[in-house]
Amino acid sequence: MQAAFIGLGALGTPMATNLLRAGWSLTVHNRSREREQPLASQGAQRAATPAAAAAAAPVLCLCLSDDNAVCAVLLEGADAAIGGLAPGSLVIDFSTIAPASSEALAGQLAQRGVAYLDAPVTGGTEGARAGTLSVLVGGAAADLERARPLLAVVGGRISHFGPVGAGQRVKAVNQVLVAGSYAAVAEALALGQRLGLPMPQVCEALVDGAAGSWALRHRAASMLAGDYPLGFKLALHHKDLAIALAAAAATGLQLPVCEQVAAMEAALMAAGHGEEDVSALARWFEGGAGFGPRER
Secondary structure, three states, X not given: OEEXXXXXXXXXXXXXXXXXXXXXXXEEEOOOHHXXXXXXXXXXXXXXXXXXXXXXXXXXXXXXXXXXXXXXXXXXXXXXXXXXXXXXXXXXXXXXXXXXXXXHHHHHHHOOOOEEEEXXXXXXXXXXXXXXXXXXXXXXXXXXXXXXXXXXXXXXEEEEOOOOOHHHHHHHHHHHHHHHHHHHHHHHHHHHHHOXXXXXXXXXXXXXXXXXOHHHHHHHHHHHHOOOOOOOEHHHHHHHHHXXXXXXXXXXXXXXXXXXXXXXXXXXXXXXXXXXXXXXHHHHHOOOOOOOOOOO
16 A cells, blocks of 8 residues: 655646545655655655665656657666666556557566556546546556556446557557547537527527537536636647557557647647646637637
8 A cells, every 4th residue: 555656747746635535545646746744744755866766665656748748757877766666666647648659668677576557547637536536557467457446436337458569559549539539529518609599598409419528517607607717738639639640650550630730739739828728628619819710
């Protein structure tokens, strides 16, 4: 019941909090050190460096923003986590990165006798707080069984898809679905508003029908209000879409819906909305801000 956790962002903090509440002895580290304090006030130990965090427990969890951040924390510099990882320890990487990056990291850690699972999650900040995330796992079955007690605290569903990299490939599929569903809700709301319909009533009528989706149920009201509480950053989803588009291109497959959503997100990011929730795709239809259709 000992673990270390590096990466205390919108997902990492509630995941680490749930581990503490479940009785895990937890050591935490974050590049912005002030983010460690709320967890320390609940009983977590603070580590000054990734290496110190890794040395404090046999299981190291990562929840970082992208490939560069994961590689830097694990491998780069005298304070990198790899310097504190003992043979026989386990790294559980909840970050969303390219499958090839996960495979390369697993190979380097294996040379030191350290096991690695790629375990990206889906379910947003709501799922992270509730401990109901869906955990998409790639790695050895024995390593998954070792990790299962910890994964069961942060996730409501744990699915094993094969060797290292498989979890990241499934996450890419997930982000394709997220792109389509959020963009479809944003587009449908824009149409309904242009038609002068009572959109809260429309959403209530449609949410349990064939058009129902997580995005419609949980984000339509905030989209209509022009309010975008953070569940998952638009900029991070844009990064994830790039992974999915690269994976598709490698197989000779075109993803036209994702290409369009990626272009919409790029325009919104250029307008300063990258730190908002991905539901801010609804802003694309506002017009007059350098993107989206203007009033005619």
